[in-house]
Amino acid sequence: MDPLKADPEKGVELTQAQGYEERINRVPSRTDEKGFGYRVVHPLQRIEDALSAFSLESRGIQRVSFEERHPLTSWSYLQTFVLWVSINLAAVNITLGMLAPTTFALSFRDAALCAVFGSLIGSVPVAYIATWGPISGNRAMVVSRYVFGWWPNKLVVVLNIIVLLGYALINCVVAGQILSAVSPDRSMSVVVGIVIVAVITWGVTTFGIRVFHYYERYAFIPQLVVVSILYGVSSKNYDLSTPSEGNPRTIIGNRISFFSLCLSAAITYAGVAADYFVYYPPTSPRVPIFILSLLGLAVSFTFALLVGIGLATGIPNVTSYSDAYEVSQGALLVEGFSSLGDFGKFCGVVTALGVIANLIPPTYSSGLDFQLLAHSARQIPRFVWNTIGVIIYAVCALAGRNNLSEIFTNFLALMGYWVAIWIAIVVEEHVIFRNIMRRGWDWEAWDQRDKLPVGIAALIAFLIGWAGAILCMAQFWYIGPIARLVGDYGADLGNYVGFSWAALVYPPLRWLELRKFKR
Secondary structure (H helix, E strand, O other): OOHHHEEOOOOEEOOHHHHHHHHHHHHHHHOOOOOHHHHHHHHHHHHHHHHHHHOOOOOOOOOOOHHHOOOOOHHHHHHHHHHHHHHHOOHHHHHHHHHHHHOOOOOHHHHHHHHHHHHHHHHHHHHHHHOHHHHHOOOHHHHOHHHHOOOHHHHHHHHHHHHHHHHHHHHHHHHHHHHHHHOHHHOOOHHHHHHHHHHHHHHHHHOOHHHHHHHHHHHHHHHHHHHHHHHHHHHHHOOOOOOOOOOHHHHHHHHHHHHHHHHHHHHHHHHOHHHHHOOOOOOOOHHHHHHHHHHHHHHHHHHHHHHHHHHHHOOOOOHHHHHHHHHOHHHHHHHOOHHHOHHHHHHHHHHHHHHHHHHHHHHHHHHHHHOOOOHHHHHOOHHHHHHHHHHHHHHHHHHOOOOHHHHHHHHHHHHHHHHHHHHHHHHHHHHHHHHHOOOOOOHHHOOOHHHOOOOHHHHHHHHHHHHHHHHHOEOOOOEOOOHHHOOOOOOOOHHHHHHHHHHHHHHHHHHHHHHHHOO
16 A cells, blocks of 8 residues: 555545645644744645655654555565665765775775675674564664663664764765766866755655655666776776785784774664665565665675775776876776776766765655654654755765765764664664563554653663773774774774673663663
8 A cells, every 4th residue: 555645543545635635634733833833844744745745755753554564575575685785886885995905005805805794794783673664664763762762762863863964975075076077177076066966865855765765776777887887997907916014913903994994884774774664564574674685785885895995906006096096086986987988987977876876865864863853853844854964964065075085984983883882782672671581562652752661771881882982993083092902003993892892781781770660
């Protein structure tokens, strides 16, 4: 049944006109007050209801009821795989791979192994969280309420919003660099490229999940073609023999840091993975969804990261690569197509526009997460929050367009820490307290504060995990005392120590919380 033509309370299908009238009639109940807030929000809600006739998704963070789910078909399984391939077979991950030889001085072999296994391990939690969408009908940050409770979960939501908008910022800069590089004599500024991809992304995400899935269903095809071409024309310049630079301890530290960076690039999707499968039926088997998600993530990350690593290994030996990298990482990517002439520039444009597939998920999910910050925020339609998110990351991208490498190495790894800590707590709540202790899940209580955990145990474990991460992080601006023990530049161990510390303290804290508060 089409979610835009269903009455979630009666479970019956409505005509488009009837559905429109029903939603119009429900609008006043969302903002009963007649004050300033009503005068601002009510017109926005009426715009949303009017646009629903054109397939705009009017749902925000509300749970998707059983009657609104789509039937499970063979295409649903294929869509699970294709979705993640489209999202991650993107230029942003190619430029991430470039950091291995240029920033961490790793050989092709070392970098490739770190990239493949780092992204694979980081993808496991994402695939796990993706399975919660069909089972619960709730978005990932709503599911998080069942672990962190009402108030502490708002901290998690804020961190997730920062991750999503930060990722979008990076995508915009990469796309802007590529579009600038393919323009005649680089006459198009990076600013124009950033604005172009931000506007297109806003258009897709405004209409919601249906257009989202339709776009991602086909977005991987041109990307797969042009990235395969890039492999074919640039691989002759890859340096497969030069070893990693530095003494043995420094090389080990650099390997760990790049491995952690690739893990962070993947694991940050865990905070949104369930969002895209809430319309799948609750009977959807978890194992196939997990495996297909994991395969889609691992294959796309590997394909993109390896070509980036290869391009960057050619910088010391190929003058044109070196000159292009001095301009930007996006320019180096375009230079990889240079032997194809004008067709190579066309491939560069396709690659740049392919970034939109990677921009759509964080933009869409940030619009939902904003609604979790306060009851009043929930009254504002999702498409308004999407618009605000696009404005925020576009402005930040314009400001940081000349510092992509620094944003990558500092922001991305830093944001991976909290997701690793969050995953440790969520998994233990699921396995120990919901399964072994048979407490189960009441998915209809997603918005009932008194039926959710208090969240004290999760918050304390989260903060303790952060303490461990700070001691063991290795960033440009700060190296923790434990991380500093490995090599000249430290080793980024924050993900692993933060995860471990949180996992150690959460079970006893949660047991005490249950004894005291009974929930």
